[in-house]
Amino acid sequence: MLSHPAPALDDRFTATVRSLQVPEMCTDSTAPLLYWLVRTLRPQRVLEVGMGYTTPFLARALRDNKEAYEAEKALLGTAEGQVVQPLAHAAYYDEPYEPRLVCIDRMTDTASSAPRAWKVLEELELTGVCEVIEGDLRGSSGRVREAVGLLDFAWIDTWDTLAFVREYWDLLDPAGGVFAAHYLMTYPEGRAVLRYLESLRARDNGRLEMLNLREPHRFGQNSTTLIRRTRDYVDPEDLRPQGNSNDPTGVLDAG
Numbered sequence: 001m002l003s004h005p006a007p008a009l010d011d012r013f014t015a016t017v018r019s020l021q022v023p024e025m026c027t028d029s030t031a032p033l034l035y036w037l038v039r040t041l042r043p044q045r046v047l048e049v050g051m052g053y054t055t056p057f058l059a060r061a062l063r064d065n066k067e068a069y070e071a072e073k074a075l076l077g078t079a080e081g082q083v084v085q086p087l088a089h090a091a092y093y094d095e096p097y098e099p100r101l102v103c104i105d106r107m108t109d110t111a112s113s114a115p116r117a118w119k120v121l122e123e124l125e126l127t128g129v130c131e132v133i134e135g136d137l138r139g140s141s142g143r144v145r146e147a148v149g150l151l152d153f154a155w156i157d158t159w160d161t162l163a164f165v166r167e168y169w170d171l172l173d174p175a176g177g178v179f180a181a182h183y184l185m186t187y188p189e190g191r192a193v194l195r196y197l198e199s200l201r202a203r204d205n206g207r208l209e210m211l212n213l214r215e216p217h218r219f220g221q222n223s224t225t226l227i228r229r230t231r232d233y234v235d236p237e238d239l240r241p242q243g244n245s246n247d248p249t250g251v252l253d254a255g
Contacts (some may be wrong), residue, residue, distance in 0.1 A: 009201075017031075039065060045151050045155035047155070048104070063129055086087075106135060118132065133147070152176075183220070207231045
């Protein structure tokens with residue numbers, strides 16, 4: 001199929017990453033969510049703070065995106081392309097897609113699966129899209145900027161999320177950059193981070209989107225927050241070909 005040249009999250013992948021799973025980290029549902037977010041958004045420059053079970057999901061998503069991009073581009077203008085992807089936006093493929101994942105981790109937490117994550121990436125042949133910055137979150141933003149520039153997507157799984165927001169906010173692309181943060185909803189320090197994020201709306205001219213996803217069956221580590229910067233975002237034009245409404249209900253064409 002055009003969208004998935006390789007099986008998504010196949011049995012080999014699932015079996016290999018299982019060794020990284022730490023039940024207390026509660027990312028068993030979050031990791032596949034991150035995979036599909038990256039598959040959908042197709043970011044080029046991705047940051048992960050806190051390596052572990054989620055790392056191969058992010059790396060696999062970027063690799064699958066790259067393969068999908070190449071397969072789709074090859075079908076542009078062909079009869080097969082018109083059948084499998086009739087609404088392809090050809091201009092999207094004018095820019096190269098070379099995704100990169102930068103991971104920050106101290107690699108010193110004995111309870112973390114971070115030290116084993118790189119070996120799993122090697123086994124899954126995913127190291128080609130990854131770079132590790134070994135060290136503390138604080139003070140590493142310059143190295144991140146040097147490695148990838150502005151960020152399209154960031155995944156933050158650390159108790160120091162507030163430090164990330166304060167130091168890395170300007171690294172998140174203001175034209176639609178997204179970051180996901182683990183576990184902010186249901187403990188005092190996390191709620192303080194949410195309030196701080198709300199305060200940044202004024203700094204971004206009110207253009208900030210936030211969604212909190214709660215996992216009601218857990219006592220702790222039980223939420224994921226998605227934040228999207230839209231300060232410099234420009235709404236896309238209607239890209240539908242003229243004469244092709246793509247509006248079966250007629251709502252859009254009624255006026």
